[in-house]
Amino acid sequence: MLYWKIFLAFFIPGVLGYGGGPASIPLVENEVVSRYGWMNVQEFSEVLALANALPGPIATKLAGYIGYEQGGILGAAVGVFATVAPSLIIMVFLLGLLYKYKDSPKVQRMTLYVRPAIAILLGLIAYRFFAESQAQIGWIQMLLIAGSSYLLIERMKVHPAFVILISLVYGGLFLG
Amino acid sequence: MKTQWHLFVAFFRVGMLGYGGGPASIPLVHKEVVGKYQWMDDSEFGDILALANTLPGPIATKMAGYIGYRVSGWIGLINAVMAVMIPTIFLMIVLLGSLTSVQGVGWVEGMTSAVMPVVGVMMAVLTWQFFNKARKGMGWIQTILFTIGVLVLLELLHVHPGIIIAVLLGAAILRKEPKNEEKKDAVKGGDEG
Numbered sequence: 001m002l003y004w005k006i007f008l009a010f011f012i013p014g015v016l017g018y019g020g021g022p023a024s025i026p027l028v029e030n031e032v033v034s035r036y037g038w039m040n041v042q043e044f045s046e047v048l049a050l051a052n053a054l055p056g057p058i059a060t061k062l063a064g065y066i067g068y069e070q071g072g073i074l075g076a077a078v079g080v081f082a083t084v085a086p087s088l089i090i091m092v093f094l095l096g097l098l099y100k101y102k103d104s105p106k107v108q109r110m111t112l113y114v115r116p117a118i119a120i121l122l123g124l125i126a127y128r129f130f131a132e133s134q135a136q137i138g139w140i141q142m143l144l145i146a147g148s149s150y151l152l153i154e155r156m157k158v159h160p161a162f163v164i165l166i167s168l169v170y171g172g173l174f175l176g
Numbered sequence: 177m178k179t180q181w182h183l184f185v186a187f188f189r190v191g192m193l194g195y196g197g198g199p200a201s202i203p204l205v206h207k208e209v210v211g212k213y214q215w216m217d218d219s220e221f222g223d224i225l226a227l228a229n230t231l232p233g234p235i236a237t238k239m240a241g242y243i244g245y246r247v248s249g250w251i252g253l254i255n256a257v258m259a260v261m262i263p264t265i266f267l268m269i270v271l272l273g274s275l276t277s278v279q280g281v282g283w284v285e286g287m288t289s290a291v292m293p294v295v296g297v298m299m300a301v302l303t304w305q306f307f308n309k310a311r312k313g314m315g316w317i318q319t320i321l322f323t324i325g326v327l328v329l330l331e332l333l334h335v336h337p338g339i340i341i342a343v344l345l346g347a348a349i350l351r352k353e354p355k356n357e358e359k360k361d362a363v364k365g366g367d368e369g
Contacts (some may be wrong), residue, residue: 014233024234048271053214053284056191056264057198057236061258064265065272076265084257087233088241092253095242111192111219111350114226115310116322117341120330121229123303125199129296146293153294154301160207164193171290176283 002071009036010063010082014127024059024083032066039066059083077140137175145170179248180255182213187240187259195291198236201260203298205239215247218309230341236260 009031017024025048032038039047051061060080067079101107134142145167152158186208194201201223209215216224228238237257243258311319330333 010336017232017234036306047272050268052197053288054264054267055193055195057201057234057261058193058263059198061238061264061268063322066287067270068265068269069242076269078192079219080261080265083234084241084261087231088238088257090254091227091231091238091242092245094231095224096244098223098227099246106349106351109351110226110345111223112310112313112347113322113344114341115222115306115313116342117326117337118222118225118229118304119303119310120323120326121337122202122299122306124330125202126296126299126303129196129200129292129299133289133292136285136292141290142293145290146297149294150297150301153298160204160298161189162293163195164195164291165292167290168287171288172283172288175290176284176286 002077006067006071006075006078007082010067011086014059014083015086022106025062028059028062028066037071047156141175182253183244183247183252186213187244187256188263189231190236190240191260191264195288198234200299201236202239202297203295203302204234206242206302207298209243215243218305222306224255225352226341226345227253230338230345232338342347 010028012031013024013027017027029041029044030103033041033044047062051058054061060083063079063083064076068076071078088108093135098107098110130142130146133145149163152163153160187205190201190204190208194204206221210218210221224239224242228240228242230233231238235261240256240260241253244252244254246252248255307319307323310322314322329340330337
């Protein structure tokens with residue numbers, strides 16, 4: 001049963017992929033290339049390259065595209081559902097509990113305790129973005145873009161959407 | 177109806193502008209949800225982010241889905257999840273039909289590498305906000321100790337972030353209510369900033 005296979009192929013990476021979508025990429029590859037043989041490694045890397053070049057969450061782009069390739073629109077829907085639904089339902093349930101007891105000191109302490117950890121996790125992501133772009137376009141370009149986007153977003157309160165669009169145009173024209 | 181439209185627009189923007197996968201869209205979600213539409217405050221956003229990090233699966237759709245649910249129930253959930261992922265899946269299917277490969281296409285790579293510092297700056301600003309919130313809540317000393325502890329566990333001992341957050345949440349639940357003396361300490365710590 002094709003749709004059942006599509007469901008399983010994306011359910012397993014969705015449930016085992018700790019650390020967000022990017023962490024589940026190797027797990028998806030294992031399912032679609034090794035287990036079900038829907039594509040070879042070369043094809044998978046091309047799909048992944050395009051997924052990386054486009055905006056939006058990676059895992060659902062992979063699930064949607066590969067599901068569509070195998071089983072059309074319904075296949076895409078099944079793949080995406082299997083990726084997103086299980087952890088989202090748990091999330092809604094757990095946060096519902098938290099919200100119910102939000103005035104209890106224990107829950108307030110939870111909020112307090114996780115803040116430094118969240119700060120570190122975000123800081124590390126920021127660091128990786130800077131390091132990767134420095135490796136690709138060098139210090140000067142990286143600092144130039146970072147500096148001007150800080151001024152635009154934080155000082156002049158321009159909506160980030162515009163700043164991202166400007167940087168996309170700039171990169172496409174001058175950094176290609 | 178207006179709320180649904182706002183949810184759709186907010187997460188459509190998040191999906192279309194989040195270069196670099198789900199984690200890159202965290203500051204964008206924050207901008208829309210806390211900044212523009214003010215559906216929740218920073219500490220609730222922090223709780224959601226913490227829990228999303230502890231659970232498996234893609235982070236952007238978990239955030240979109242839960243925030244959609246929180247704002248307007250199950251329809252809001254479906255709406256927000258759709259808005260964040262359908263447009264780019266659609267692009268993916270259309271583009272893979274017409275392009276054979278984008279690996280090594282110059283201007284595409286240029287675009288991606290120019291966006292990274294922008295996202296990096298937004299992420300760094302959000303990092304500072306969380307750090308600052310933590311400092312206000314538990315004082316400089318505890319915040320710095322917590323921060324160093326988490327950094328050592330993550331980067332030197334390679335403990336998984338989900339495990340660290342789960343342990344912190346567990347500690348917050350299991351810790352006994354502070355006695356009076358400890359309470360005094362906490363107040364002192366909080367005043368230092």
